[in-house]
Amino acid sequence: MLTLALLTAAHAADVVWIGEPPDDQRAAVLAASGGQEVALVDLRAMATDQTDADDDALDQLAEAVEAVRSYETQLDGELVIMRDLQPAIDAITLLRNDTDRSALFSALAYQGFAVERYFGDSLATSDDAAPYRTTLNGVAVERPWMDAVALEPEREVTAYDIAEAPQRIAYAGARALVNEVLPASIRPPGDDGVLFVDGRETRPGATGDVKLPPGRHLVHLERAGRVLGRWDLRVDAGEQRTLELPLDDATWATFVEGIPTATTVPEPVQPVLEAAGGEVWFARPGARSPEVWSASGTTLSSVDVAMPKAGGSSDDGGDGPRLHVAVLGGWTGSHDFYYQAPGADPTFGTVNATTIGATAGTDLHLGPLRLGLGIDALMPLGAGHTAKTGDNELRLRPVPHAVVGLGPATVAVGYVFPYHPAVGARGAIPLPGPFELRYLGWFGIPTKPDGYQLRPLGMVAGGVGVRL
Numbered sequence: 532m533l534t535l536a537l538l539t540a541a542h543a544a545d546v547v548w549i550g551e552p553p554d555d556q557r558a559a560v561l562a563a564s565g566g567q568e569v570a571l572v573d574l575r576a577m578a579t580d581q582t583d584a585d586d587d588a589l590d591q592l593a594e595a596v597e598a599v600r601s602y603e604t605q606l607d608g609e610l611v612i613m614r615d616l617q618p619a620i621d622a623i624t625l626l627r628n629d630t631d632r633s634a635l636f637s638a639l640a641y642q643g644f645a646v647e648r649y650f651g652d653s654l655a656t657s658d659d660a661a662p663y664r665t666t667l668n669g670v671a672v673e674r675p676w677m678d679a680v681a682l683e684p685e686r687e688v689t690a691y692d693i694a695e696a697p698q699r700i701a702y703a704g705a706r707a708l709v710n711e712v713l714p715a716s717i718r719p720p721g722d723d724g725v726l727f728v729d730g731r732e733t734r735p736g737a738t739g740d741v742k743l744p745p746g747r748h749l750v751h752l753e754r755a756g757r758v759l760g761r762w763d764l765r766v767d768a769g770e771q772r773t774l775e776l777p778l779d780d781a782t783w784a785t786f787v788e789g790i791p792t793a794t795t796v797p798e799p800v801q802p803v804l805e806a807a808g809g810e811v812w813f814a815r816p817g818a819r820s821p822e823v824w825s826a827s828g829t830t831l832s833s834v835d836v837a838m839p840k841a842g843g844s845s846d847d848g849g850d851g852p853r854l855h856v857a858v859l860g861g862w863t864g865s866h867d868f869y870y871q872a873p874g875a876d877p878t879f880g881t882v883n884a885t886t887i888g889a890t891a892g893t894d895l896h897l898g899p900l901r902l903g904l905g906i907d908a909l910m911p912l913g914a915g916h917t918a919k920t921g922d923n924e925l926r927l928r929p930v931p932h933a934v935v936g937l938g939p940a941t942v943a944v945g946y947v948f949p950y951h952p953a954v955g956a957r958g959a960i961p962l963p964g965p966f967e968l969r970y971l972g973w974f975g976i977p978t979k980p981d982g983y984q985l986r987p988l989g990m991v992a993g994g995v996g997v998r999l
Contacts, residue, residue, distance in 0.1 A: 544810040544825065545569045549787065552816040555838065560814045560821055563836045563963050569807070575783055576757035577806040581625055588622040589634055595619035596638050603694070609649035613663060616642045620675075624763050626730035626749045636682045640692040640702065643675035647701050667712050667745070667768065672705050680709040681746025682729050714742040715766035717750065718773045721780070724754045740771070750774065778803065790824050791815075793831050801829065837961070855959070856891045857969040857996025863911040863928075865975070866986040872915045884911035886992060890969060894934070901941055903934035907971065909990055920949050928990075930973060943971075951975030951988050965997045 543565040548557070561568060573580075599615050602608030616638055626632045646654070646663045654660050655671035665674045679686075684706075693699045718740040719726045726733050728741060728750050735741050745768040751761040752774075760776040778799045786793070786800050790813050796804065804811055810827040812834060823834040863886045868875075875881050892905020907930040911917070917924040930953065932945025943955045957971035975988025 543808070544812050545574070545807055546812045546814055547571055547574050549790070549813060549815045552814065552821060556814075556816055556821045559838050560812065560823060560836050562961055563823075563834075564812050565962075566808075566812070569811075571787070572755050572757055574807060574811060575778065575803060576754075576759050578802040579751075579761055579777060580758045581627065585625045585627075588619075588624070589631060592619040592623060592634060592638055596641060599641075603645075607649070609645035612645035613642055613649070616645075617662075624749060625751055625758070625761055627727070628730050632682055632730040636679050636686065637692055639675040639679035639682070640688050643673040643679060643702065643705075644693045644695065644698045646673045646675060647698050648695065667708050670708060672708060676702055676705040677709050677745065678747040680706045681744045681748060684710055684744050709744050709746065712745060713769040715745050715768065715770045715772070716740040716742055717748075717764065717766070718771070720752065720760065720774045720776045723780075724752045724759065727751050727753065745770075752776070787813075790826075790831065791822065796826050796829050796831055800826075804828070852893045852895045854891070854893050854999040855967070855969070855996055856999065857889065857967075857994050859886075859888045859890060859907075859909070859969070859971075859992040859994035861886045861888075861909075861990065861992030863909065863916065863988070863990050865988040867918070867988070868916055870986065871919045875915055880913070881915065884913050884916035886911045886990065888992060890971065890992075890996070892932075892934070899937050901934065901936040904932070905934065906931045907945075907973075907992075909992060918949055925949050930990075943973075945973070947973060947975045947988060947990070950978055950980050950985060952978065953988070955990075959996075962995075965999070967996055967998055969994055969996045 545566040546560055546564050546568050547570070548568065549571070552560070557568070595616055596619075599612040602611045605611075620635070620638055620642065623631075623635055626635065642663075646660070650657055650660045650663075654664050654673065655666075663674050664671050665677055666672065667677070679702075687706075688699055688702050690699070693702060716738075717728075719735060726735070726741070728743065729748055733741055743766060745766055748764045748766065749761070750764060751758050753759070759778075760774070762774055764772065766772055782797055782799050786797055804826055810825060813824045813826060814836075815822045820838045821836060823836050825832050825834050863884045864882055866882050868884070869877060869881050872881070886909050888907060888909035890905060890907045892903055894901060894903040909928045909930065910926055911928070917926045918928065919925075925948065929948045930945045932943045932953075932955070934941055934943045934957065936942060941956060941958055943957055945953045945955065947953045953973045953975045955971060955973040957969070959970075960968040962968060970993040971991070973988070973990040975990070977985045977987050979985065
């Protein structure tokens with residue numbers, strides 16, 4: 532069963548349809564890819580869309596703020612507060628709403644409190660203060676406070692944000708200075724989409740841009756509820772910045788439209804494939820079968836996907852007999868294991884056995900009718916899991932059988948040696964190339980050989996095989 536899982540995972544690739552496929556083509560491509568169907572807009576956003584990592588970053592920021600508060604009353608504890616908050620602040624790259632923005636504001640206000648209380652009047656001259664200061668109109672300002680004002684220009688700090696009154700007064704002065712200088716300007720990448728600046732939906736003004744206080748801003752662009760671009764910006768007073776999507780519309784459209792004849796993946800598209808797991812299949816419905824291409828790394832190549840025939844077979848070798856072999860693993864259960872072993876304990880392990888084995892057979896498809904002959908060889912494991920016949924014990928249980936069915940529904944009749952007539956069901960799921968997943972189940976009908984009443988027998992197995 533481990534082999535089965537590894538084989539399936541090795542071929543997993545999500546599928547993007549270019550056009551609406553019929554059900555049979557959709558099922559065939561998904562079975563061959565081993566992945567899931569993904570909308571084109573969802574695929575494009577995979578490298579930039581919001582993920583659980585964004586939630587984790589906000590959780591870690593809240594934990595970091597709580598953790599450093601204990602250093603507020605310790606000598607030089609401000610240094611720990613400044614240092615330990617910085618990685619958690621830098622890790623925030625997406626603000627989706629007022630709650631997210633408020634959490635970042637509080638962390639910046641508290642970090643700025645530590646900067647001001649520790650450096651004070653030496654902020655402008657201390658080398659150690661360089662990472663935590665900026666200059667506006669020739670005045671040194673705590674950088675965390677400038678970034679807090681950039682997020683919330685009108686917000687005043689509370690005693691919960693900054694416990695010390697002198698620092699709350701100092702923050703008010705920094706806030707006034709940041710709001711007095713010239714604003715920065717950012718221009719969105721076109722008119723299509725919804726622009727969010729620091730978690731707020733924002734529309735450009737009459738000049739086509741958005742005016743912002745200087746400092747750090749987290750900007751993202753959404754279409755159809757998906758984040759197609761995110762920008763972590765630090766802008767200066769009076770600066771102008773034009774945003775560009777990491778994967779622009781023209782490049783994306785050219786890539787999608789050129790798939791039937793292209794052999795390479797453009798560089799801006801490669802991060803999308805990487806975010807999607809490394810490989811993506813693009814499929815376009817056809818008259819009888821779909822056209823499929825695999826995009827992986829820098830390469831785009833065609834993929835052959837066989838369509839099921841009328842009888843449910845994906846083999847395109849005609850209606851002649853087809854051979855198949857597979858290795859199996861599964862379960863065998865019967866109360867005979869207990870009744871044929873005097874002194875055995877009546878436990879679950881006594882009457883249930885892990886089973887290994889193999890199967891081989893031939894199938895003939897006559898339109899929707901399926902006929903076949905084959906043999907399963909199943910071996911229950913465990914000391915007491917044998918079939919007793921006189922003085923002999925049989926561990927390997929051969930099951931010769933005949934198969935009949937219509938379409939994918941297949942039943943079988945056989946004989947589980949040494950003494951169980953059996954009925955069952957079986958089938959196969961195609962994998963890429965000649966491989967397939969085989970599954971089967973048997974119910975052994977109890978008989979009464981030599982006057983001894985046997986109990987029912989159950990067998991279930993599955994595994995990986997090949998069509999020959």
